Each structure stands twice: as C-alpha cells, then as structure tokens.
Amino acid sequence: FGREQSTETTTLDKLSAMFGRPFYAKIDVEGHEPAVLRGLHQPIPYVSFEVNLPEFRQEGLECIERVNEIDANTRFNYTTDCKRGLALEEWVDRSDFVAVFSQITEPSVEVFSATPLSADHKALQGE
Numbered sequence: 001f002g003r004e005q006s007t008e009t010t011t012l013d014k015l016s017a018m019f020g021r022p023f024y025a026k027i028d029v030e031g032h033e034p035a036v037l038r039g040l041h042q043p044i045p046y047v048s049f050e051v052n053l054p055e056f057r058q059e060g061l062e063c064i065e066r067v068n069e070i071d072a073n074t075r076f077n078y079t080t081d082c083k084r085g086l087a088l089e090e091w092v093d094r095s096d097f098v099a100v101f102s103q104i105t106e107p108s109v110e111v112f113s114a115t116p117l118s119a120d121h122k123a124l125q126g127e
Contacts, residue, residue: 024047
C-alpha cells in the first residue's frame with residue numbers, strides 16, 4: 001500500500017445504460033456503499049450491501065435511505081449468516097427496518113432490499 005494507483009470509476013446508472021439493468025446488485029466496497037448508491041437513480045429489483053457494525057452503522061442507514069429514495073415501495077431484510085437465511089420472517093418497509101437495523105448487535109450484516117418487480121422482470125419470470 002506504499003504507492004498510489006489511479007482507478008477509473010463509473011456509476012451504476014452508466015453500467016445499466018451500457019449493459020442493461022441488472023436483476024441483482026451486490027455492493028461491497030468497504031464503507032463506500034453510500035457513494036456507489038448515489039450513482040443510482042433507477043431501481044434495481046434486488047440490492048444487497050454489507051455493513052460492519054457498529055463502525056459503519058451510519059453508512060448503512062444512508063444506504064437504506066438512498067435505496068428508499070429511489071423507490072419508496074422498497075422492502076428490506078438482512079442476514080448475519082447467509083447459511084441461516086434471512087433474519088426477518090417478512091420483508092419490511094424503510095421505517096420498520098431502520099428500527100430493526102438500529103438494534104442489531106452482530107458485528108456484520110448483509111442488508112437486502114427488494115423493489116417491486118417491473119413488468120419486464122415479471123414477464124421473464126412468467127408472472
């Protein structure tokens with residue numbers, strides 16, 4: 001780590017324009033998740049991001065707010081261990097999730113957001 005290196009960056013919006021909107025995006029950029037989500041203005045059906053707690057709780061809250069700003073119908077859940085599945089029996093809205101998220105004592109969680117599927121994704125799933 002003793003030297004600098006330049007890296008070209010882009011936004012999720014630009015990637016979606018180039019390659020099509022993804023069905024799922026996992027964001028794991030060591031505390032820079034809010035910056036990544038600021039480059040997103042169209043909903044992605046499923047998004048997840050890791051949050052190390054308690055150090056990055058505020059960044060996690062920023063991510064939750066940003067995803068909800070993009071689509072207020074977004075629902076949230078989380079896991080502390082993917083092998084055990086999701087922690088909540090039901091996906092919840094932003095306000096309910098913020099209350100849950102604020103009380104999590106695990107050292108690390110993966111937050112999942114689910115935005116209502118668009119017509120094109122529903123068609124792909126045969127709905």
